[in-house]
Each structure stands twice: as C-alpha cells, then as structure tokens.
Amino acid sequence: MNDKEGVRLQKVLAEAGIGSRRHCEELIGEGRVTVNGNTIFRFGERVDPQTAVIHVDGQRVETRSEMRYYAINKPLGVVSTMSDERGRKSLADFVDVPERLFHVGRLDTDTEGLILLTNDGELAHRLTHPSYGVFKTYLAEVHGPIPRDLSRRLRMGVELEDGPAKADDFKIFDQVGRRVLVEITLHEGRKHIVRRLLKEVGFPVQQLARIQFGPIKLASLKPGGMRALNVKEIGALYKAVGL
Secondary structure (H helix, E strand, C coil): CCCCCCEEEHHHHHCCCCCCHHHHHHHHHHCCEEECCCCCCCCCCCEECCCEEEEEEEEEEEECCCCCCCEEEEEEEEEEECCCCCCEEHHHCCCCCCCCCCCCCCCCCCCEEEEEEEECCHHHHHHHHHCCCCCEEEEEEEECCCCHHHHHHHCCCEEEEEEECCCEEEEEEEECEEEEEEEEEECCCCHHHHHHHHHHHCCCCCCEEEEEEECCEECCCCCCEEEECCHHHHHHHHHHCCC
C-alpha cells in the first residue's frame, strides 16, 4: 500500500472511539501506537482499517466497521441460542440489531446473567475454547451455614463423574439467615459445572446468575437488557485471548 492509499492512522483511531484526532496524534507521537507489530511515530501513516492490527498501549483497537460486540442479560426461562426449534423464548427475542450475531457460550435455561454477542468469529471461538482459560464469575444462592474450609476445598478441587473440577475463587457475597449468596469464579465451561460443583460439596444451588465473563461485567444491566461494549472492553477481551 502506498502513501495515497488507506486512511490516516489518527482518523482511524478517532473513529474507533479512542479520542479526538488531536489526542490520537499525541498517542502516536508518544510511541504508544503499533500497527501490525510496528511502533508508529509519524502522523501521516495510512492504514487499511479492515486489515491492520492496531494496538494502543498494548491493547488492541477494533477498527473494522462491520464488527459488533454486545453484552446481554439473559433472563430466566430463555434459551441461550439465537433461535429455538421448539418455540421457546431465545436471545433473539431481546436482540434488535440487523447483524447476524454469535452467542459466546451458553447458560442453562434456569440460569440468568451475562452472555456476550458478536459477529467476530475468531474472538468468539477463543473466548469459549478451554485452552485460553477465560474465567467466568457467578452468584449462586445456597442454604448456609457455609463452613470455613469450603473455599479451600473448592480451590483444591473435587471429583465429579466426568473428572475433577475446581474453583479459581470462592467467597461469601451476602448472607441473610440461612440464605447465602456466594461468588464463585472458574475458567472451565462444562455443562452445569457450577451447579454440579456446589452440589458435590453439599450446597445445591437455589438460584444462579453469571455476573462476569472475562473482563466484562454484568453491572447494572437489567434482565433482557442489552448494551454495546465500549472500545476499552473490546480491547480487554482481545487481550484476554492473546489477540
């Protein structure tokens, strides 16, 4: 590509949501921007936003205009697919965008919470592939009291019928009488893994919600609600899977 082709780098960064063109020029001048692995210092650099791999401060910036990234709070009773042959409510009932999206992973019908939606097939694949070890955090309601050694037991791992499983983190989130909300984090995605893991140690789950997927948090998103991820969140997802 010669100098007359492509789009000026500062314009590409600004349109991707990094900041004003002046701010993007400052980032370039400070050597904080790389294109295809090379640090760029000149403001006149032109790039193809459809093919260039651009990082700012080591975090990738998505510059392909057709790419879409969303978080949705799947309600109870909804299947984690974009359509359902049996006529049950699916994610598509809550999605109002023209693009065809992939759901990143699944949640059981009786589990609510965070699901990511995107048309970025490579990112979706990496986020769900076990080798990348992307963690997920859940809030589970169980009946207490919770013994002091439960966190240690879950971190060490327990044997399930399809092999050992363990939590990366476990703590009590809230407690009212015997009703206890626990927060559990793990990086694997076997079917019903949270429910099976807690049941095995004597605490069957009464209610379950996923509140975080990698660096993306559910926060205040209401059941059935959907929002677009911002540029920092998209970059954090890329970083989590080495892109």
